[in-house]
Amino acid sequence: MFDYALLNALATVVREGSFExxxxxxxxxxxxxxxxxxxxxxxxxxxxxxRELPTRAxxxxxxxxxxxxxxxxxxxxxxxxxxxxxxxxxxxxxLPLAVNADSLATWFVPAAAAVAASLPVLLDVHLEDQExxxxxxxxxxxxxxxxxxxxPVPGCRSVPLGALRYVATASxxxxxxxxxxxxxxxxxAAAPCxxxxxxxxxQAQWMEQQGAVNASPPTHWLPATQAFVDASxxxxxxxxxxxxxxxxxxxxxxxxxxxxxxxxxxxLYWQCRQSLPMAAELTAHVVAAASxxxxxxxxxxR
Numbered sequence: 001m002f003d004y005a006l007l008n009a010l011a012t013v014v015r016e017g018s019f020e021x022x023x024x025x026x027x028x029x030x031x032x033x034x035x036x037x038x039x040x041x042x043x044x045x046x047x048x049x050x051r052e053l054p055t056r057a058x059x060x061x062x063x064x065x066x067x068x069x070x071x072x073x074x075x076x077x078x079x080x081x082x083x084x085x086x087x088x089x090x091x092x093x094x095l096p097l098a099v100n101a102d103s104l105a106t107w108f109v110p111a112a113a114a115v116a117a118s119l120p121v122l123l124d125v126h127l128e129d130q131e132x133x134x135x136x137x138x139x140x141x142x143x144x145x146x147x148x149x150x151x152p153v154p155g156c157r158s159v160p161l162g163a164l165r166y167v168a169t170a171s172x173x174x175x176x177x178x179x180x181x182x183x184x185x186x187x188x189a190a191a192p193c194x195x196x197x198x199x200x201x202x203q204a205q206w207m208e209q210q211g212a213v214n215a216s217p218p219t220h221w222l223p224a225t226q227a228f229v230d231a232s233x234x235x236x237x238x239x240x241x242x243x244x245x246x247x248x249x250x251x252x253x254x255x256x257x258x259x260x261x262x263x264x265x266x267x268l269y270w271q272c273r274q275s276l277p278m279a280a281e282l283t284a285h286v287v288a289a290a291s292x293x294x295x296x297x298x299x300x301x302r
Contacts, residue, residue: 008068011065014065017055070275076121092122095282098137098141101127103268106225115282138153146268156274158270169258170256177235178190179258193218193220194236197223219237270290
């Protein structure tokens with residue numbers, strides 16, 4: 001039989017990233033939290049937490065964290081079904097989710113607000129590129145993710161959300177300076193571009209479509225969605241901006257599209273752990289928020 005006070009201490013240390021922050025969250029001393037984790041490690045006969053900053057779980061520790069999380073969610077669901085337990089209401093459960101930055105900036109916040117208004121949960125959003133959010137699901141670090149992966153991760157259900165539209169954009173002055181003779185492979189290879197992170201391939205994919213294969217243009221690294229828009233407006237470079245965020249700037253001429261084939265669409269999927277007690281309601285809120293912004297497709301649920 002597990003001692004859930006010990007499991008909760010472990011899960012909080014992993015979630016908070018340090019023993020000190022876990023202690024504040026649990027209203028204990030760091031020493032008390034450390035003792036609980038050490039006792040659990042002794043009972044399991046192996047290390048459960050890598051003690052560095054931020055702290056992270058070993059594979060065994062992650063399995064125990066997932067168990068503690070599932071128990072807390074089941075208790076939360078039980079309190080909802082049995083009103084007589086209202087006087088002993090469980091504390092809100094924190095749901096770890098993996099979300100790409102552009103979804104967070106364009107449509108996910110209304111989904112989060114709807115979830116928080118209807119479910120007794122708190123959200124812990126992990127930012128990651130949509131090509132890699134599924135890795136967090138596979139590792140058990142999150143219970144759901146917005147991902148570019150259509151194939152369900154084992155134990156998860158994959159629901160198509162639609163496609164987020166991007167537009168290759170730049171300021172009029174930047175266009176005059178770097179694309180005076182048109183947007184072509186040689187110009188794209190020489191014009192400074194904006195890139196979100198080393199994992200961001202949107203610009204490279206679009207350039208390949210324009211014939212600029214294996215191009216290595218000068219690059220400004222800007223790991224923030226709004227910074228992409230601001231940098232484009234300022235003429236720092238060209239970049240693939242989410243269409244909802246640059247619609248007004250394109251309409252009034254502060255930004256222009258890099259030609260008639262400037263649009264690029266990224267299909268997105270919601271993958272949620274099927275064992276999650278509130279999976280259906282959580283998914284419904286996410287799908288509803290996505291439908292108001294994303295281009296919808298008829299792809300079936302997997």
